[in-house]
Amino acid sequence: LATGRTADAPLINQYRGSRNSAGETAKPSRRPVWFMRQAGRSLPEYRKLREGTSMLDSCLDPEMASEITLQPVRRHDVDAAIFFSDIVIPLRLAGIDVEIKPGVGPVLGSPVRTAADVVALPKIDDDAFAPITEAVQRTVAELDTLGPDGTAVPLIGFAGAPFTLAAYMVEGRPSRDHLGPRTMMHADPETWAALAEWAAEASGRFMRAQLEAGASAAQLFDSWAGSLGREDYQRHVLPHSTAALEHVRGLQGVEGVTAPLVHFGTGTSEVLDLMKTAGADVVGIDYRLNLAEATRRLGADTPLQGNIDPALLPADFSVLEDHVRKVVEAGSGAAGHVLNLGHGVPPETDPEVLTRVVELIHSIEP
Ligand code: CP3
Secondary structure, three states: OOOOOOOOOHHHHHHOOOEOOOOOEOOOOOOOEOOOOOOOOOOHHHHHHHOOOOHHHHHOOHHHHHHHHHHHHHHHOOOOEEOOOOOOHHHHHOOOOEEEEOOOEEEEOOOOOOHHHHHOOOOOOHHHHHHHHHHHHHHHHHHOOOOHHHOOOOEEEEEEOHHHHHHHHHHOOOOOOOHHHHHHHHHOHHHHHHHHHHHHHHHHHHHHHHHHOOOOEEEEEEOOHHHOOHHHHHHHHHHHHHHHHHOOOOOEOOOOOEOOEEEEEOOOHHHHHHHHOOOOOEEEOOOOOOHHHHHHHHOOOOOEEEEEOHHHOOOOHHHHHHHHHHHHHHHHHOOOEEEEEOOOOOOOOOHHHHHHHHHHHHHOOO
């Protein structure tokens, strides 16, 4: 296991509202940044390593998952690693027939659509998490000295929120408007609730396994929550996201410091205040909402993460730089701010642009 301390890493300091592990207000040594989907197809070293191995098999090979997690840290000097895995991994660990079709996304052999389908969902054995535990432990050991001046880089664990996970389970594949799960919550609310409870437990235990193995923080991805109206979110989704986070709330990491939790979704501007109440410490903001407006909606005591628009990555660097500086400025009113994109790195992104964005952010005084 790792010996380095991440409790006072710049990223953790911002997630804790600019407070250090003693609870004092403290300036970080630099402005922290990481990118959603920083590991993956934008990196040639990733494409090479993944050759001939399916996406989900690579996630369950601890050596490969660990190496892929470390690649963007070595290349970009980002302030956190995000564990290389996928939101559908708990389904695979439960023995459900699921794969990730290249260029499509998660596809299930049999979608989950009826009360009987939900009752038949298998329980996940504790032992099933062993490859996750091993991959996290290996990764944390390697991250121990990868930061500036040989410091430890924190690992962020994650899971899909119950709505986003259940959306794939009901549709059986990616969809644009998520009609299946949105119909189910009204047409058969009991079946929806049972499915969402199953998903909350699967996601909660997946996150917990990562934190218990040494991750320093965790992020709940509710990528598709933006397809919901406020009332549906509040009644049919929020209680289940709260239950997922309940599995990891207040969990002490290896250093005895509570692991900060981040809650992120896209298109969620109208439900941000509700998302905050699910129990995360930090709210991730997508590219649509100005961070100053996010602070008005959430209150100045809420640390934020985000929200560089991925669409600007291929623009002239001067255009991108101007945008990044505006994001930094807009985030300056929040209790803490970790720079990130407003959604994942597009696969066609030039990785050298990401390295330059990290350098730029680190050059702006915290
Ligand atoms: O670097 C990281 O951010 C860590 C790894 C990570 C992956 N998926 C790897 C991955 C994370 C955090 C996820 C989460 C995830 N998976 C989400 C939530 C975040 C988001 O993007 O909104 C969702 C909705 C999924 C489901 C999923 N998995 C999709 C939609 C896809 C893309 C399908 C495609 O080919 O375009 C995947 C596959 C996937 N997950 C890839 C990676 C690197 C691409 C697989 C490949 O390299 O072939």
